[in-house]
Amino acid sequence: MAELLYRLGRASAHRARTVIAIWVSLLVASGAAFFLFSGELEGGFSIPGTPTDEVTQLLAQEFSGMDGGSGAVVYRTEDGSELTDEQREAIVDRAERAADLPGVSEAVDPFATEVERAEGAAELEEGREEAEAGQELLDAARAAAEADGTLEQTAGAFEGQQAELDAGMERIEQGEALMEMSSELGMVSEDGDTAMVMIAFTDQQMDVPQETRDAVMAVFEGDPVPGTTVDFNSDLAQSLPTLFGPAEVVGVVVAAVVLVVMLGTLVGAGLPLLTALVGVGIATLVAMSLSGVLEMASVTPILGLMLGLAVGIDYALFIINRHRRQLKQGVEVQESIGLANGTAGNAVVFAGTTVLIALLGLNLTGIGFLGLMGTMGAVAIAIAVIVAVTLVPALLSLIGASILSRRERARLAERASAGGATAAEAVRPMSNGSALLRAAVAVAALVVVALPALDLRLGMPDGSSEPTDSTQYRAHTIVEEEFNAGSNGTLLVIGRLTGGPDEESAELNAERDQALIAEEIYAFDDVAAVAPIATSDDFAYAAFQVVPVDGPTSESTERLVHNLRELEPIKGTGVLGVAGVASGNIDISETLNDALPTYLTVVVGMSLVILLLVFRSVFVPVVATLGFILSFFASLGGVVAVYQWGWLGGLIGLENSGPVLNFLPTILAGILFGLAMDYMLFIGTGMREAFVHGAPSRTAVVQGFRAGRSVVTAAAIIMISVFGGFVFSHSVMISSIGFALAFGVLIDAFVVRMLLVPALMHLAGDAAWWLPRWLDRLLPDIDVEGASLENRHLHAQEAEKGTESEPELADSTAERS
Structure with missing residues (x-):
């Protein structure tokens, strides 16, 4: 793979304009596909075969029209006074107009319902009075018959009449009981200032087209009733999150600042951003173009955007950073591009493959919308990897030595004139006491942060979790105040x-x-x-x-x-x-919760296998996987504390707390696993390579850590910035996913990979690299960092120059990430 990527990098650099033209053409074609074939995104989620779905199917068979979706329109007087007759008539008029819209089966007149309820109560009262009067007459007739001695002859007639009266009274009592039990089902508030118009659709809740919802809202909102406000509940006014907003732009700007600081040039900082935008643009447009033929949730392309942008920047950064380091060592530009693509690019392909496999593994849950999310995310990752190993080399070729700053180019010239010698940096391993303290602090911190996860409750956002200035929130609040909290989810x-x-x-x-x-x-x-x-x-x-x-x-x-x-x-x-909607959301949450342990088992097992192949060690995969588990539960703990408990929610604009998004833990497990493996590769492979080249095990830990810390730190900050930009989204779904990923990367990169893992590797010593001989013979040799490729080509290059290559190779080995 390393040799293939080396050749691909050289070819892309040699035909740079052709490669750029191909990617521009793909971007244009994706845009055309979007405009031609894109459809409507779904605002909700459904899982066939749940108890709610089975009941919905039964309703469709046994009750005509009762399986359709619904929504609520809430009117309220502006001054809190009772609705006037004119206002009531206007509301009824708009309900009748809404009922005539295509896709609407009924718009219930709230005032007629209240009148029917009152009439029913009056009829029951009248029936009770008649029954009681009839009972009195019958009792009087029975007493008279007993007095004149004819009771025995008329007993049969009296029994028949009594049975009729008893049956009638039983029906009246049943009616009164039902009336009492349904007293909280009103559609007009007790003080008469609020009325709720219920809309019934012909399609099921998840299948109601957005244009039908918009048409209904236009009837009520476009022709307001004087003196009243009108709001729509979340079942009717679904707010689809935007793909990109100001907060996300801020995240990209922060990432750009990090790139400028690390790379030292505007050209170098702009290159990863440009290539990431090209890749994520293609991936997002492709996903959106498929929405016309696939039932795609609104969050699906946004998840692909998050991932594609974050990993696209990071993967380009890994290759550019390696290329810059090689240029500083005196490697010729074109050769350096090929070597960077074959070494860092090889690690990028391997790391991207782990993320891709984890995302595709979401299909194993058997949950359709979750599998589609994983697949679309995997497409974004795959495109990001291909862009990194083709478009990045092409652009690097055009930029040439300008990828280095003027000061770096001047130092390179001075070094060349001085014969290329560099002073080796003294490396001292950490002490055992320091390692123990670091490990203890890291584990204790992770456990404490993970504790809130024990209280995890899964659910779907409702009107209460919408922004306070939204119509959904106002409708939810009014219904809760004027009717009943449960009226928001009957x-x-x-x-x-x-x-x-x-x-x-x-x-x-x-x-x-x-x-x-x-x-x-x-x-x-x-x-x-x-x-x-x-x-x-x-x-x-x-x-x-x-x-x-x-x-x-x-x-x-x-x-x-x-x-x-x-x-x-x-x-x-x-x-x-x-x-019902509430029941359906409960079923979805429980189905996802049941699928999570199986998925986690698959992910953990895959983690052990991948790391075993890469590091050829038993200890390293176990430590790395346990670290992933700790970071996963710590991330969930942070989400619970902020989004469920409401801690520090004001800092991110979270106005209301509630259950955690039901599919977030599963999505988080897949994505965080892939990203954690990225950081483990770029930290751990440097340790292994130093050990293989003869460094003592504990010294190798420090060498590998120093070689990889800068690029991992920059990559983690960039990912946190990109994911963090989505935290400020008005959609709780998007915000919670962005927070979980940003917090997860923060925990995994800085606490697990850069604090806990080096400490445990130090404490293990030589045992960290132990592998049974029989297993060593069975495992294939995966040169993730492309060390053999580098040795082969750098030796050849130095031989052509007639110079000694060992010092540079030693320097390259010490700095490997």
Whole structure:
């Protein structure tokens, strides 16, 4: 691989303009594909086969139109006064217009619903009065019959009338009980200043087109009702995050500053940024162009953008840094480009492959949207690697020696005139006490930071997590204040009925069963209201609307969903089914949580194998993998503390805390694994190479650390800057992913790879490089850093010059990263 990359680098440098033209053409073609084939991104997530999905399918079969999505429009008077008749009529008018839109099955008139409720209560009261009057008449007639001695002859008639009265009273009591249980299901607030218009769509929640949502909102927002405000809940007004904003630009600017400081020239700093933007531009446009044929979540291309930008800069930096160091050693420009591509580029390919494998491994979870995220991220990584080993050499060829600053070129000329001699830097290993202290501090810090992860709760963002100035947040807050917290995430419950031998008896039994099921549901402490809303045509199923006491992301609502699914209200009919947005999000979170251990096992196993091949050691892979596990859980701990507990949230503009994004731990595991392996390669291979070339094991640790620390530090700061730019996104999904990746890189690069690993390697001594002989014979020889390539070509170059090459080779070996 090293020789192939050497030749590829030389060829790219020799045909630089052709290579640049190819990449520009690919960028233009990707842009054309985007404009021609891009489709609509999805605002939500779904997993087929979950309990919610099964109930939704049953609803589609048994209840016409009830499997569709929904949204809420919330009106409120500006001065807090009761809605006037004119305002009510205007709201009804807009609801009727919305109901006529394509894709909308119904827009519920909130005032008509309240009138129907009041009329129903009045009918029940009237029925009770009539039943009580009838009972009095019957009791009087029975007493009169008993007095005149005719009771025995009329007993049958009296029993029949009593049975009718009892049945009527039972129905009235059932109706009153249902009325009481559904009292919290109002659509107009008690003080009359707020009304909620419920919108029902023909498509399922995740399939409602954005243009349909926009059309509904335009009806209410485009023609405002005087004296009122109107807001839309998150089910209706989905806010799709933007691909790139001011905060992300700041992150790139910080990365540019780091590059200028490290490379010393504006040209050198601009090159990694340029190549990364080309690669991420192609990857993002390709991903967006596929959105027309694939159901792609809005976060998918943004994840690719994050990764492509961060690793694109880093991978280019690794090659440029190696090229600059070789130029300082007197290597000719074209030869240096080839060598940098064959050595650092070889490590880039290997490191990129680990990230790519980890991301593609997300498909092993069996979760479609997560696998697609991993695949699109892998595409971004693959393009970043190809750009690094082709476009970077081409641009380096055009830049020539200008990649070095004037001062560096002057020093190089002075060194050449002085015969090229350099003073060797004295290397002293750390003390055992210092190593023990470093290891103890690192492990203690990681464990403390990871502790909040024990309280990890997964979920999906709702209206409460939106910015406070957003319509979704206002709608969520108003509904919670005026109605009930659970009204922001009502549940749709379906239960099987006993049926009957004929339609009439099945209908009568359905009324009784509905009341019984409702009572069983209402008995839960976590239920605020329940109401039957429909029965299937054959009276085999009944559907209920259930309002939890707390919001859709609360622990009590999650507990309620599980309790309802375990409830069999009528013996022999089976347990209840639960659907709805809140239920669906709970199912997705649990499915992802169940898949995480398996995925982590795969990632950890892969880590051990990869590191075993690279370092030909048993100790190093174990230490590196344990370090990854510590950094992963420490990253999760940081996310829980900030996004779930709300600690220091104000510093990043986080206004409301809540559960952690349900797919974040799985995404974090895959990406952080790949990045951790990057840093381990660029730190650890220098240690191994120094040891192989004869340095004592503990001295080799210091040599390898010094050789790789500058480039790893710069690379980590760049990644933290790029990922950190996304922390300030208005979307909690994007913000939490950006924070997790930035914090994870910070922990892994500076605490694990640059503090813990060197300390443990020092304490292990020669045992760090022990490998059983039988295993040594089985493992292939993977020269990740391309040392043999360097020796081969540098020896040849020095032989042509007729000079001695050993001093430069020794210097090159000592500085290897």
